[in-house]
Amino acid sequence: MTSKKILTSKQEIMDYINAGSHFLFQKYIAAGMPARFEDNRWVAHADNIEDWFKQYTRVSMRKMMEKIPQENPCQAK
Numbered sequence: 001m002t003s004k005k006i007l008t009s010k011q012e013i014m015d016y017i018n019a020g021s022h023f024l025f026q027k028y029i030a031a032g033m034p035a036r037f038e039d040n041r042w043v044a045h046a047d048n049i050e051d052w053f054k055q056y057t058r059v060s061m062r063k064m065m066e067k068i069p070q071e072n073p074c075q076a077k
Contacts, residue, residue, distance in 0.1 A: 005046040007035075013044050017053070031056065 007013045010025065013035055019025045029035060034052050035044035 007044045007046060007049075008041065010042040013042055013049070016044075016046060017049060028056075 007016055010022075013019075014022075014025050017025075017028065017033075019028065032052065033044075033056075034048040035042055037043075
């Protein structure tokens, strides 16, 4: 019997998180989403992804935007 919580392909993971594009999947991977690529396939556990998304979405974008300098560094002073 195979656990329904073990996701064994990139497409299964993308479907689980409702990622509509490979770009979004790669963005989440770069941000630390717990999934592994080994033996030429992706594997992840749904519970780990759920826990990660709880943390990932806990920080509001407003707080993150406040940390980014508002002036354009390309503008001459």
